[in-house]
Amino acid sequence: MFSLRACLVVSAALLATGVYGVVARRNIIIVLLSVEVMLNGAALAFAAFGRQWLGAAGHAGQVVVLLTMAVAAAEAGVGLALLLAFERHRRCVDSDDARTLRG
Amino acid sequence: MTAADLSFLAAAAAMVGGAALAVTRRSAVYAALSVVVSFMGVGVAYFLLAAEFLGIAQVFIYAGAIIVLFLFVIMLLDLRRGVPDLVRGNDRPFHLPALLLALAVFLLAALPATVCPGEWPPLAPDDGFGSTGGLGRAVYSGHTLAFEVVGLVLLAAVVGSVAVAGARPPREAPPGGA
Structure with a gap:
């Protein structure tokens, strides 16, 4: 039951949920949250493969997860900073209002 | 069904359920709090995968720091003025194509699972x-x-x-x- 197979299915489900959020939602905050969900799905797959292979290869998978966390933190910081600047400019957080890349 | 199986089932329900709640909530605050549930589930899964440090880091960094950052930004966005805009976040006509795309992504990403082994290799003690x-x-x-x-x-x-x-x-x- 609890196996690499099950972990990959759950990881794919997280990825698909994130894709749905990014595509269907217009609230930029929720789009950013969906990106975090997708990153978590990918990281879970890395950790599961690490458990399968063990040893140095397994640790390499866990190192990737660790670095993914750091990159996700950086991504959230920059994304939210851009969102703050955008909201200050346009007074809303709707991605439909960010289509033209013009003031 | 062993204890690890049961824990993984609970963690998987938290992961997928929390994420599904997060992408369907209208309020960004509720979405952020639902994502915390999902991230906690991922943390439990890391523990089950013999990745103790990753499990702790997941709870500290994701469920702690990153979500608090999101909540801070939501509070900075002056909700009194922001509420009508935040409520506009759900776009009904686009749901079906998005669901189909998500289903396609799920099937494509879950495809490798069919050729994966169904058992973990035994973990060496004190490794x-x-x-x-x-x-x-x-x-x-x-x-x-x-x-x-x-x-x-x-x-x-x-x-x-x-x-x-x-x-x-x-x-x-x-x-x-x-």
């Missing part, structure tokens, strides 16, 4: 696999360059965030001249 020491040795012996590059990325992100969010719009000249 240090996934522990803080074991993972630390792996990071600092084999992956030093990646570690340094990520440090650089974080520094660039901090500087960029301050530069972007800290920039004030040009202030209008006060009436009567300055």
Whole structure:
């Protein structure tokens, strides 16, 4: 039951949920949250493969997860900073209002 | 069904259920709090995968720091004015194509699972696999360059965030001249 197979299915489900959020939602905050969900799905797959292979290869998978966390933190910081600047400019957080890349 | 199976089922329900709640909530605050449930489930899964350090880091960094950052930004966005805009976040006509795309992504991503082994290899006792020491040795012996590059990325992100969010719009000249 609890196996690499099950972990990959759950990881794919997280990825698909994130894709749905990014595509269907217009609230930029929720789009950013969906990106975090997708990153978590990918990281879970890395950790599961690490458990399968063990040893140095397994640790390499866990190192990737660790670095993914750091990159996700950086991504959230920059994304939210851009969102703050955008909201200050346009007074809303709707991605439909960010289509033209013009003031 | 062993204890690990039951824990993984609960964690999987939290992961997928929390994520599904998060992408369907209208309020960004509820979405952020639902994502916490999902991230906690991922943390439990890391523990079950013999990655203790990752499980702790997941709870601290994701469920702690990143979500608190999101909540801070939601509070900064002046909800009294922001509520009508936040409520507009659900776009009904686009749900079906998005659901189909998500289904396609799920099937494509879950495809490799069909050829994967259904059993874990046994874990050697006192191996240090996934522990803080074991993972630390792996990071600092084999992956030093990646570690340094990520440090650089974080520094660039901090500087960029301050530069972007800290920039004030040009202030209008006060009436009567300055």
